Amino acid sequence: MSLSKGLKRKVDDENRVFREEWKESFAFILPGFKNAKLVCLICKEAVAVCKEYNIRRHHETKHGSFKVAYPLQTEAQKSKIEALAQGYAQSSRILLRGFTSQQRATSASLKASWLLARNNRPFTDAELFKEVMVSVLEELAVDKSMDGIIASVKQMPLSARSATRHIEALSDAVQGVVISDLTQANYFSLAIDESTDNTDVAQMCVFVRYFDGKLFREDLLALIPLEGHTTGDILFTELSKVFEWLSLSFEKYGAPAMVGRHRGLVSRLKELSPEMHGLHCLIHQSVLCAKLSGELKGVMDRVMRIINFVRGTSSTQHRLFRQLVADSEDATHDDLLLHNDVRWLSKGKALDRFCALLGEVKAFLMSSKNKAAADHLVFIQDEKFMSNVAFLADIFGHLNNLNLQLQGKGKTIMDMVEKLQSFTVKLGLLESDISTGRLLHFSTLKTQARQVTGLMVDFVKKIRASRLEDFSVPNEVIAFVLDPLTTRPSGELSSLVKTNVSSLDEAKFEMELIDFQTTSLVKDAFRSAESVSAFWVACSEEYSTIKNLAFYVLTMFPSTYMCESAFSSMNAIKTHERNRLTHKNLENCLRISVTTVTPDIRSIVANNRCQFSH
Template sequence: MEKTMKIINHIRGTSSTQHRLFRKFVLESEASHDDLLLHNDVRWLSKGKALERFVELSAQVVEFFKQSKAKAAADHLRTMQDSEYMSNVAFLTDIFSHLNALNLQLQGKEKSVVDLVEKLDAFGNKLDLFNADLLSGRLLHFSTLKKVGQSHVTDRMKKFITQLKDNFSSRFDDFLIPRDVIGFVRDPFSINPSGEFSTNSVKMMPLDEAAIQSELAEIQAAGDLKAALRGAENLGVFWLSCPEEYGTLKTLAMYVLTMFGSTYTCEAAFSKMNNIKTHERNRLSHQSLEDSLRISLTAAKPDVKKLVSEGKCNFSH
């Protein structure tokens, strides 16, 4: 990755003249893009986009270095003519593509911790698929590596996949929500009432285990609730609509669903605050800012007609 960033920075950052010449050369070659992308260390997933663009313009970069008289260009040309290096770049491009896809799945409104755990578990399973794909040499999940031509798989790639899975496992070790509890929140009708679910539940919350088992047996016989789950807008709506006779199960489900599944609310708040605190409003008080944020972040929609009809109009005399 470091070598690739040096090549990109050499073209884009050495001088404005060289950058302009490269862009002109790329445009004349009728490539799919007209420039390389810089990588931002703060947003580490931008590496994926930078690598993808680099691979797509690799032929143009090689030709540009061949025409360049700079010593650094000759060194970079030797690097790019190394088949193992280009295979590693293509491999990393595919890996970051998968990571970017996971990142997008974890973003957005109304993402619960149930969604988060399911997506992370799915990605862990995908890493096993990727490893098997590398071993077989079919490269079904590594399209860029397959297109580059130097599609030989190295031990370094296999080790990278293994280390990535270990990293995910250690990073989310403290994220110990029992998977049967996650499954219960998603679909209470598929959980065995006499299984380990009730035991795992009382470890999370001080609930009556007998009530959990009893209510679970009852709710699974309620055909109307099965239909309600299928037609519910989201899991929160379903559990809030459940009758109070399933109060213990509702308490457990809402405990899980009220955990923050993503940083969306926090990021949205900062974005709204930046829009509110403009140069024209630099004397905004803390209370006014808090009120403005509350209004801009709420999902509630005011009934303007009703508010106006209830208002008292002042008539001039």
């Protein structure tokens, strides 16, 4: 068998040279430094191959509206190109200027501090990081050529104090980018939730979602410590202070706010911004638990007390239980799970584990001489009580599956609505399943109890009736953004849109929609788009009214997942060993840990006084 190998194509041999007319025609330039690539003056992206087809495709695909706003060979177009070129040249001077040794050491220190903060490491680890680098380099150095590198590493300012300052500078740079983008965005939405850190300080986490000109971002706006009671009025006062300090206006705050627990906060925000829609996080565990009736809530609380008794009374008792479980041939797990009120999935998982180890829990309580064990045993031996426990384990299992589907970064409001609508239909099936006693979807109840009560049926009905009660944006509007080509232009749709976005021109919306739906290029773009968001981002400004509505909806937070995730990072940062961490340092570390922004380290170095490590 013979194999043929094609000749490798060499782009350099094709004599491709940058043409000056490309600057005016496509807003591209070729920087003057070595190995430079073509750069788009509009978005600052680089194109690797110096070929007219490549830059024309980039310009027409990503900046199709530029020629509409600035027609070719007009004074407006020439002035705009020159302004973009001057801006690029000015920003490049900092990057091209050679760094001094002190600046290089500071730049390296900033990058090291950035990595430490991204991984939730303490400031003192910076010194350890430096020692590790020196030790490794000394071991790898086989000749004197490495001596200079080792000396440079030793000069890096990486004390705990230096790391603190560097992380503050990096955090300020990230926040500066976010605030700058917010001031230019048409809309932004907030996700707000409150929790306590490891020192029992209440912290209000505020995330912001906005379009930065290229994509939709979700970033930390503020972490606000709260003293005393955490009422809606107090949260509103603290949030207002942050907006004032950051020079942000609630007037742009037209997209809905996704909040966890505090309904009073939404009411106060609406007083300042009537355009705002408040969406309570429908999957937040505190909302779900609030729907429990008195009896079911009592069952839930009792199970949590039993778990806490087994695991939390003493370390000796916990070890004895674990040994009992280890000796059991039927045990499918090695321990019970403690619940956490902050975690969405916590109680559901704790209930499921409790039911899985029910035999071991019962045996342990029977062997215990503690009076509390005897009290708990009475409930476990009660058939009705255990039927309710099994039911709660099953229903929370279904709720947990929904929660898992909605978790993750980058989810849109359409994702949430689709999943909630699907779950509402499933609730109808669950209601029928438990009412008829088939219990196909209540496996724990079927295997451990089989006693179905009216209380269980009523609870499923209650959840089904209230799944979308707090969702104030019409489903028709969301359906339009999800699939704009199948929606018929009508006065009813434009009226619904106008109700939610008062600045929208109804007449223009209806006329644009007709053009939009009858244009073959739009249909092709919609079918080939990677996602709904990608389609609307690339949509031509010719349909600005429709696009404005889509951006309004796409700016909405689908849940408070970002806050939930941030609280996990917060507890990883402010551990019991770091309980003296100041609030400002905590916020700085958290911002770097969760941000999607990469700061310009060279600019930070250029604007700061740089010194070697002493």
